[in-house]
Each structure stands twice: as C-alpha cells, then as structure tokens.
Amino acid sequence: MSTRQLDPGPRPVDDDQVRRLIAGQFPQWAGLAVERFPSAGTVNAIFRLGDGMLVRLPLAAGGVGDVTTEREWLPRLAAALPTAVPEVLGAGEPGEGYPWPWSVYRWLPGENPEAGALSEPVRLAEDLAGFVTAMRGLALPGAPRAHRGGPVASLEAETRAAIEELRGIPEEDVDCDAVAAVWAQTLRAPGWTGPPVWLHADLMPGNLLVRDGRLSSVIDFGCAGVGDPACDLFPAWNLLPAPARAVFRAALGVDEATWVRGRGRTLSQALIALPYYRRTNRAMAENARHVIRAVLAEV
Structure with missing residues (x-):
C-alpha cells in the first residue's frame, strides 16, 4: 500500500x-x-x-x-x-x-484510519509512538537500508519537479511558493548524525489498522530497514490532528531538526503523489491534499 x-x-x-x-x-x-x-x-x-x-x-x-x-x-x-x-x-x-x-x-482485522475522522486521536498518537519507539529500539543484525531513509537532499530533484508540475494545475489550489519555502527549510535542517535506526518507512493510513480507535496492526513492511528516524514521523501530518500530533512528538522526544526533516519528507511525498494520483487514486490524492494543508497550517 x-x-x-x-x-x-x-x-x-x-x-x-x-x-x-x-x-x-x-x-x-x-x-x-x-x-x-x-x-x-x-x-x-x-x-x-x-x-x-x-x-x-x-x-x-x-x-x-x-x-x-x-x-x-x-x-x-x-x-x-x-x-x-x-x-x-x-x-x-x-x-x-x-x-x-x-x-x-x-488476515488481520481492522479498518484503515481516516484523517479528520479519528475517534481516539490522542490514544492513537500514543499507540503510533509506541510502535515507532519499538522499531527504533530493534537491534537486528544485517538490516537492509530502508526504502526511504537516506539524506533529505536525495529528494530535491523530484520534489522541485513536483512543485513546478503543481504550479501548472491551478485547480489543485496549492500555494506552491509556500510549500517551496517549507522544502527549502527542510534542506537547511541538520541531517541525522546518529546511527541508522529501524524504520517501517511507509506509515501511511493505508498501512495502519485500527479497532475502536486504537492501533491494532501495522502492515506492508516492504519499505522497512534502517535510516533517518525522521522517516517514521509521517503520521504526524498524514493522519493526526494538531493536538494529537503534539502528543506523538512528545512521546517520541523528537528534536527540532528531526521534526523539520520529518515534516519536509512527508510534504515531499505528498507533493509527488498529488499530480501523479489526482485522477487515478482518490484516496492517495486526498491524503496528499490533507498533508499539504496540515504542513502549511503548522509552519
């Protein structure tokens, strides 16, 4: 997914x-x-x-x-x-x-959560933080490199191209100057200098299952491996409302540079996904729009 x-x-x-x-x-x-x-x-x-x-x-x-x-x-x-x-x-x-x-x-029972329709957002934020913390704490030898997890700068060309593509789609009403400024801030943030940590690396709503508002399962580990811990902050903007986002950050103890990289990585993914999926995958396109709104409301 x-x-x-x-x-x-x-x-x-x-x-x-x-x-x-x-x-x-x-x-x-x-x-x-x-x-x-x-x-x-x-x-x-x-x-x-x-x-x-x-x-x-x-x-x-x-x-x-x-x-x-x-x-x-x-x-x-x-x-x-x-x-x-x-x-x-x-x-x-x-x-x-x-x-x-x-x-x-x-088969794992549960439903995919939907941004804007969470019944227990704070408790879900706590559950997600617990999962991410457990992933980061793994010490399994021979770990692969995560599909996402390298330097933020590796996303520069594709992200800039997506911003320019969105400038040509006025009906999407994306403030391309504002997202370009957020992306520039991301590139200025200090990179991760610690050891690489285990990541799921694709924490999209479609890869989460909830029951009674709580996280019950995490699926699709095809991107998993080690890399920059910022890569597993995606739910902060693709799923959680602002108050639950703050709970998620506090539970993980995320420093400012890692938070900025995580926000920028999530935005980059959304900017690339929106023009690609806007006519072919409603769920992906809607979540990309949600991320862009959430990121711009935070900065």
Missing part, C-alpha cells in the same frame, strides 16, 4: 488466476473462497482467501522486493513489536501466467 510509483501498466490479476495459483501450490487451501479486496494501494493486488487469510501479489516488477523483504524480516520483527504485523503463511512462486513471487498472509 505504498505510494511508490510503479512501472507503467500494472499487471492485471483476477480471482480465477489466484484460485489456480492457490490450487496448484497450496492444495490444502483449494476450494476456499477467493475475492478481490478493495484497496487504494498501488504496489500489490490483495485478495481475501477464505475467512482467515489474504493473498498479496505484486502488480509490477518493482514490488517484488517487498515480497522477499517481508518473508525474511517479518518473523524476526513480529516478536519485538507491540502491535500485530502480517504473518506469512505461504510463499508462492510464479505460475499460471503470473511472473513473480507472491505470498499468503494471515
């Missing part, structure tokens, strides 16, 4: 193809109901398998690395985290005309 842009022309996958893959590779589950699960995610197709499982298949070659990352690291991460994470039940291989590895997971 990442906002990473895919190769042109995602590969179509349908219920019947998934049934054949399951029957051929996991005959113990043949005959269980298979149904496409609606999702705003852009990297994988998701199908319910019976009542207690799901099948997740990359839509393009760019998502294959997520499959191998999760197979290797989720079993090691699960025991150390305070929140439920996906459990891989089956490692599928190419077949039936489908060209990439795929996985079967245990």
Whole structure:
C-alpha cells in the first residue's frame, strides 16, 4: 500500500488466476473462497482467501522486493513489536501466467484510519509512538537500508519537479511558493548524525489498522530497514490532528531538526503523489491534499 510509483501498466490479476495459483501450490487451501479486496494501494493486488487469510501479489516488477523483504524480516520483527504485523503463511512462486513471487498472509482485522475522522486521536498518537519507539529500539543484525531513509537532499530533484508540475494545475489550489519555502527549510535542517535506526518507512493510513480507535496492526513492511528516524514521523501530518500530533512528538522526544526533516519528507511525498494520483487514486490524492494543508497550517 505504498505510494511508490510503479512501472507503467500494472499487471492485471483476477480471482480465477489466484484460485489456480492457490490450487496448484497450496492444495490444502483449494476450494476456499477467493475475492478481490478493495484497496487504494498501488504496489500489490490483495485478495481475501477464505475467512482467515489474504493473498498479496505484486502488480509490477518493482514490488517484488517487498515480497522477499517481508518473508525474511517479518518473523524476526513480529516478536519485538507491540502491535500485530502480517504473518506469512505461504510463499508462492510464479505460475499460471503470473511472473513473480507472491505470498499468503494471515488476515488481520481492522479498518484503515481516516484523517479528520479519528475517534481516539490522542490514544492513537500514543499507540503510533509506541510502535515507532519499538522499531527504533530493534537491534537486528544485517538490516537492509530502508526504502526511504537516506539524506533529505536525495529528494530535491523530484520534489522541485513536483512543485513546478503543481504550479501548472491551478485547480489543485496549492500555494506552491509556500510549500517551496517549507522544502527549502527542510534542506537547511541538520541531517541525522546518529546511527541508522529501524524504520517501517511507509506509515501511511493505508498501512495502519485500527479497532475502536486504537492501533491494532501495522502492515506492508516492504519499505522497512534502517535510516533517518525522521522517516517514521509521517503520521504526524498524514493522519493526526494538531493536538494529537503534539502528543506523538512528545512521546517520541523528537528534536527540532528531526521534526523539520520529518515534516519536509512527508510534504515531499505528498507533493509527488498529488499530480501523479489526482485522477487515478482518490484516496492517495486526498491524503496528499490533507498533508499539504496540515504542513502549511503548522509552519
């Protein structure tokens, strides 16, 4: 459910193809109901398998690395985290005309939270801070580099290009001078000089599950690895209202430079996503607009 842009022309996958893959590779589950699960995610197709499982298949070659990352690291991460994470039940291989590895997971109940419609925003902020703290405290050897986690300056060219693209879309009504100023402030902030820390690196609302307003699960660890701790501050602006945002920051003890980098990274992702998804993915585009508003209201 990442906002990473895919190769042109995602590969179509349908219920019947998934049934054949399951029957051929996991005959113990043949005959269980298979149904496409609606999702705003852009990297994988998701199908319910019976009542207690799901099948997740990359839509393009760019998502294959997520499959191998999760197979290797989720079993090691699960025991150390305070929140439920996906459990891989089956490692599928190419077949039936489908060209990439795929996985079967245990189903995790819950709903994606929606910015502006949280029932327990402060408690959710505390839960998110607890998850991020636990990730940062991991000391698992051989960690990969997080998909996001390098220097902020590595985002400069793509972020500037997105700002200029948005200048040409007046109906989006983005104050491009204001967001450019926030981005410039981000580039001036001191970089992270400590050791790299473990990150989920894609804490979008679509990768969070809540029950009764509380965080119940965190999913999609395809971007996980080590890097700048600012990368896991995304929920401060893509989900939490200002009072809960302050609780999140205080619980994590975030210094000013890291906060500025986190805000800028979240803004960069939104600026890039909005022109890309504005006509093709309503949920991604709406969250990008929310982030831009939240960031500009804070500075």
